[in-house]
Amino acid sequence: MSQPGPDRQSGHVGCSLTLEVTAPSSIVIQIAAARRPAVTISERLEVVNNMVALPAQELTGAAGGRQHLLHVQPGSVTIEYDATITAGPGTPIRVTDEERVAALRPSRYCPSDRLTGMALSHFGEIPTALERVRAICDYVWRHVMYMSESSGPATDAVDTLLSARGVCRDFAHLVTALCRAVEVPARVAAVYAPGLALMDFHCVVEVEVDGHWQVWDATRLAPRPTLVRVATGRDAADIAFTTVTAGRAELRSLGVRAVAPGDLPADDHDRLIALG
Amino acid sequence: MSQPGPDRQSGHVGCSLTLEVTAPSSIVIQIAAARRPAVTISERLEVVNNMVALPAQELTGAAGGRQHLLHVQPGSVTIEYDATITAGPGTPIRVTDEERVAALRPSRYCPSDRLTGMALSHFGEIPTALERVRAICDYVWRHVMYMSESSGPATDAVDTLLSARGVCRDFAHLVTALCRAVEVPARVAAVYAPGLALMDFHCVVEVEVDGHWQVWDATRLAPRPTLVRVATGRDAADIAFTTVTAGRAELRSLGVRAVAPGDLPADDHDRLIALG
Amino acid sequence: MSQPGPDRQSGHVGCSLTLEVTAPSSIVIQIAAARRPAVTISERLEVVNNMVALPAQELTGAAGGRQHLLHVQPGSVTIEYDATITAGPGTPIRVTDEERVAALRPSRYCPSDRLTGMALSHFGEIPTALERVRAICDYVWRHVMYMSESSGPATDAVDTLLSARGVCRDFAHLVTALCRAVEVPARVAAVYAPGLALMDFHCVVEVEVDGHWQVWDATRLAPRPTLVRVATGRDAADIAFTTVTAGRAELRSLGVRAVAPGDLPADDHDRLIALG
Amino acid sequence: MSQPGPDRQSGHVGCSLTLEVTAPSSIVIQIAAARRPAVTISERLEVVNNMVALPAQELTGAAGGRQHLLHVQPGSVTIEYDATITAGPGTPIRVTDEERVAALRPSRYCPSDRLTGMALSHFGEIPTALERVRAICDYVWRHVMYMSESSGPATDAVDTLLSARGVCRDFAHLVTALCRAVEVPARVAAVYAPGLALMDFHCVVEVEVDGHWQVWDATRLAPRPTLVRVATGRDAADIAFTTVTAGRAELRSLGVRAVAPGDLPADDHDRLIALG
Numbered sequence A, B, C, D: 001m002s003q004p005g006p007d008r009q010s011g012h013v014g015c016s017l018t019l020e021v022t023a024p025s026s027i028v029i030q031i032a033a034a035r036r037p038a039v040t041i042s043e044r045l046e047v048v049n050n051m052v053a054l055p056a057q058e059l060t061g062a063a064g065g066r067q068h069l070l071h072v073q074p075g076s077v078t079i080e081y082d083a084t085i086t087a088g089p090g091t092p093i094r095v096t097d098e099e100r101v102a103a104l105r106p107s108r109y110c111p112s113d114r115l116t117g118m119a120l121s122h123f124g125e126i127p128t129a130l131e132r133v134r135a136i137c138d139y140v141w142r143h144v145m146y147m148s149e150s151s152g153p154a155t156d157a158v159d160t161l162l163s164a165r166g167v168c169r170d171f172a173h174l175v176t177a178l179c180r181a182v183e184v185p186a187r188v189a190a191v192y193a194p195g196l197a198l199m200d201f202h203c204v205v206e207v208e209v210d211g212h213w214q215v216w217d218a219t220r221l222a223p224r225p226t227l228v229r230v231a232t233g234r235d236a237a238d239i240a241f242t243t244v245t246a247g248r249a250e251l252r253s254l255g256v257r258a259v260a261p262g263d264l265p266a267d268d269h270d271r272l273i274a275l276g
Helices: A097-103 A116-123 A129-143 A157-163 A168-181 B097-103 B116-123 B129-143 B157-163 B168-181 C097-103 C116-123 C129-143 C157-163 C168-181 D097-103 D116-123 D129-143 D157-163 D168-181
Strands: A010-029 A039-049 A052-054 A057-060 A066-072 A075-087 A186-192 A202-209 A212-216 A228-233 A242-259 B010-029 B039-049 B052-054 B057-060 B066-072 B075-087 B186-192 B202-209 B212-216 B228-233 B242-259 C010-029 C039-049 C052-054 C057-060 C066-072 C075-087 C186-192 C202-209 C212-216 C228-233 C242-259 D010-029 D039-049 D052-054 D057-060 D066-072 D075-087 D186-192 D202-209 D212-216 D228-233 D242-259
Touching: A039 A066, A057 C097, A066 A075, A066 C097, A075 A242, A097 A186, A097 C057, A097 C066, A097 C242, A116 A129, A116 A168, A116 B129, A116 B157, A129 A168, A129 A202, A129 A212, A129 B116, A157 A168, A157 B116, A157 B157, A168 A186, A168 A202, A186 A242, A242 C097, B039 B066, B057 D097, B066 B075, B066 D097, B075 B242, B097 B186, B097 D057, B097 D066, B097 D242, B116 B129, B116 B168, B129 B168, B129 B202, B129 B212, B157 B168, B168 B186, B168 B202, B186 B242, B242 D097, C039 C066, C066 C075, C075 C242, C097 C186, C116 C129, C116 C168, C116 D129, C116 D157, C129 C168, C129 C202, C129 C212, C129 D116, C157 C168, C157 D116, C157 D157, C168 C186, C168 C202, C186 C242, D039 D066, D066 D075, D075 D242, D097 D186, D116 D129, D116 D168, D129 D168, D129 D202, D129 D212, D157 D168, D168 D186, D168 D202, D186 D242
Parallel strands: none
Antiparallel strands: A010 A066, A010 A075, A010 A242, A039 A052, A039 A075, A057 A066, A186 A202, A186 A228, A202 A212, B010 B066, B010 B075, B010 B242, B039 B052, B039 B075, B057 B066, B186 B202, B186 B228, B202 B212, C010 C066, C010 C075, C010 C242, C039 C052, C039 C075, C057 C066, C186 C202, C186 C228, C202 C212, D010 D066, D010 D075, D010 D242, D039 D052, D039 D075, D057 D066, D186 D202, D186 D228, D202 D212
C-alpha cells in the first residue's frame, strides 16, 4: 500500500495583479485562500505601490474568507499572491440558521423575487431540494451558452436568463437565483479552479442539501473536488477580487495560477461534493 | 338539406362604457368592429357627455381598425356600441412587406430584442415557422397561469416570462415577443370573443405563416373561429380600448357583449385559423 | 436644576402581529429593539401558535440586531412584543472597515451600480460627503411623493426614481443607492419611530460622515432623535419584520406602538444625528 | 441684390454601406431622403450583391420616408446612395390626429409610461408644452454626456436616464420619452446632418408645438435648419438604417456624407425650427 506523497497532497494557487491608480484610493482585494478547518495554507502576499512594499490590512469575511484592504497612492500597484494548500477530505459543512436566512434573500445580481413565478412553474413540482438543484443546474447548463465578454458588471440573473449567454459568474447567479426562488438556500463562492480551460478566477454556487453546503457548477468547466475557496457571499457584489471603495484605479493585468494535487479528478457534475 | 337561418349567420357584439372626466379631455376609443373585406357590419355608436350626444371622429387604424376620437368636457361620458356582424368564410389575409417589417420590430410590451437568446435557446432549433409558433404557444400555455389582476398597464413580456402569470394581453405579449425573436412576424389584435368565460375585451396574436396572417391564443379561453377583430397593432399600446391623450378621465364601468352566430365552434388551439 | 424624571427617560415600543399559517413553516421576525452600548432594554416577547406558547430562537444580526426564528405549525400565530427603552445620549458609532466595504456595495433594492451616471451628474460635483448626503436627501424629499400602497415588495430604488412615489422603504432605498453611487457608504435600518403620523414600522438610512454612522430620513415623517433601532442591513431584504424562509404564512394583522420619552423633539432633517 | 446661386441652394447627402451576408437574407434599409412637399430630390441608389446589381423594392414609410427592401444572397452587399436636395423654406407641418395619438404612446426605447412620475415631478408644473420641451431638452443636454459606444442596440430611455451617457439616439429617446410622459406628442427622425462633428447618421426629435411638428436636438451637435429627413417613427426600432428581417448579415463599413447648401446656419437650440 503506497502512501500518497507530499507532491500529490498539496495544491498550488496564486495570482498576479497590476493596477493603475490615478487618485489616492482604497482597494479591497479578495484573492487569498479562505481559512477552513480542514485546510492548511502556506502563503505569501506582496503588495508594491510605486516600488514600495505596502502593508495589507486583513478583514474578516464570510466562511473563512479574508479581504485585504489597501490604501494606495497614484501610480502603479502590483500584487503577488502564492499559496500551497493542503486539504484534508472535503467534509460537508453544516449550514447555520443565520446563513440559511441570508442565503434565501434576494440580492443585487440574484433577484430571486423577480423570477419566482418562472422558477416555480419550471421546478416547483420537483419534490426534493436535491432534485430541484439538479434540474436547475441542468436547465442552466443546457440553455445558457458560455461566451467570454458576453456580460458586464451590471448583468444580473434575469439578464442572463433572457440573453442565454454569460461567463461563470452569470451561470452562478442564475443557478443561485433559481434555487432561492424554490426555497433552496444558495450563495456564491469565488474559487481557484485547477483544470479550468482558460485559467482565471472562477465562480461557483453553494446550496443547502440536507443541512450542509454542497457545491455546484453549471458551467462544468472545472472539476469540483479540487476547487479552492477564496470568498463567499450573496453574489458577485460580495466576492469581487478587487473593489475600489474610494478613489480611482483600473486593473491593467491579471494572471491566475491553480494546480491540483495530483491528477485532476473526474466530475460528473451531478453528485454531491462539498467545497473545502 | 337545411340552410342555416339568419340567426345562425350573424354574430352580435357590443359594449357599454362609463367614464368620469375631471378636466377637458381627448379620448381615443377602439371598440368598433374592424372593417374587413369579407365582413358586413351593421352598427350603432352613441356617445353622451353630460346628457348631450357627442359626435365621434373616426380615425383610420391598421387592418381595417377604426379609432374614435372624442373631445369631452368634465363630467360623465357614456358610450354604447352595438354591431351585428355577418362574416363570410375566414379567408387568410396576405402579409404585406410593410406589415412584415413592422411585425418583426421590438415594441414597448413585446421587447423581443431583450429575450432573443432565451427564445433561440428554447425554440431556435425548430425548423419551420409554424412549428416554432406551436411550440411557443404551448410553452406559454403550460408555463403561464391565467390570473385576474396579476399584471398592470406597465407589464411587458419579460415581466410575464418572469412572473409566469398574467391576463390575456400578457399571454399575447409573451407569444408575440418570442415569435419575433425567432424571426416570425407577429402582432396583436383586440377582439370580441364569443364564449369567453368572463366576458371582456380579449387580446390574441396574429403571426405570419406561409405569407398569411393566422391567429393564436395561448390562453385557450375562447374559440378562435368566431373572434371579431377590433384593433390591430404592435402591442397593447396600439389597441387599448380607451386612451386619454390629453386631460384626465377614468373608466368607471365596462360591459362587453359577444354572441356567436349559432353554436360555439370547437377549437383545438393548434390548427391554422385566420382572424376575419 | 431639575432632573428629568423616569417617565421622560424611558420610551416604550412594541408590536402585535397575527399570521395565518397554511403549512409547517419557518419564519424569521425582526421586531425586537437592537442591543446597543448606550441602550438598556427591558422587554417581553410572546409567540403563540394555535394557543400554545412557542419558544423563539434568537439569531444575531448586524449592529446589535436580533432575529427571532420560529418553527410553526399550520393555524394561527400571534406575536406580542413590548419593550421599555432607556437610552443614554446618542453618541455616534464608528464605522468599521468591514461595514464600510459592505455599505458601498450594490444590493437588491439599492442597485447603486445601475444609477451611478445619474448620481454623478446630479451630485458628483459636490465636494464633501456631508453636503452630498444633504443634497441627495433634499432631492428625494422634493421629487418623491409619499403615497401608501404605491409600491410593492419587488420595488427597487430605480423604480422609485422613475415612479417618483413610494413609502418609507422606497425613500430609504433611493437615498441609499444614490449615496453609494457617489462613494458615501450607506445602509438602511428598521426602526420604531415615535411620532410617526400613521404608526407603523419605519425605515431610515445610515450613512458614514467623518467616520461615524449618521441617520437620515428623506420622508421627514418622524423626528430622528427618538428613533429606536430594530434591524440594520443593506436594504429591505435584510430587515423585513417577517420573512417566511420555508412553508407558507401570511400576515393577517399588524399593530405597532412607539412612544418617546417626554415630548417629541424637533428635527430640521438637516443636522447630524446618530441612531442609537 | 445678389441671388443665391445654385451651389448655395442644394445640399448633398449620401452614404456607402458594405454588409457581409452569411445566409440568404432580407434586409430593409432606410437611407434615402424622405419625400416632402417642399423638397426636390435628385438621387441615385445602387445595390450590388456579389458583383451583380440588385433591384431595391421601395416600401412606403411615415412622413414621406422610404424603406428599401433587399433580398440578398450570401457574400458581400455594397450600397451607394447619393442625393442632391433642394429645399424650400422649412414650413412647419400640421400634426394629424392619427400622428398625435401614435406619438403619445410608449414605445420600445421610449417607455414613457415607466418614467411618468419622474417626468411629472421635474417638468409637470411647467405651464406650456413649448416650455416643457425646452426644459426637457435643457435637462438632457446638461445631465447626459455624449460618449461614443456608451450604449447598445437594447439601450432604452430609462437606461440613458440612469447611466447619464449615450449617443444621438439615446438623447433622442430620452427627450421623446419625457415629452410623451408630460403629454407632449413626440417622435424621432433619422436625418442627414451637415456639420455633424463626426459625420454619421444622426437622430433627432420632433414634438408637437401648437399643432405643428418642430425639431429638437439635445445633443446640439449639428444645426437644425439644414437637417435632411430620412426616416420617421416612434423610436430607433422604426428608423434603423439597416434591419435584417430574415437571414444573417453584418455591417462591415459605413460612410455618411452631408453637405449643406452654403454656410452652416447658426442654431441656438432653443427656438422653433421645422424639419423639412
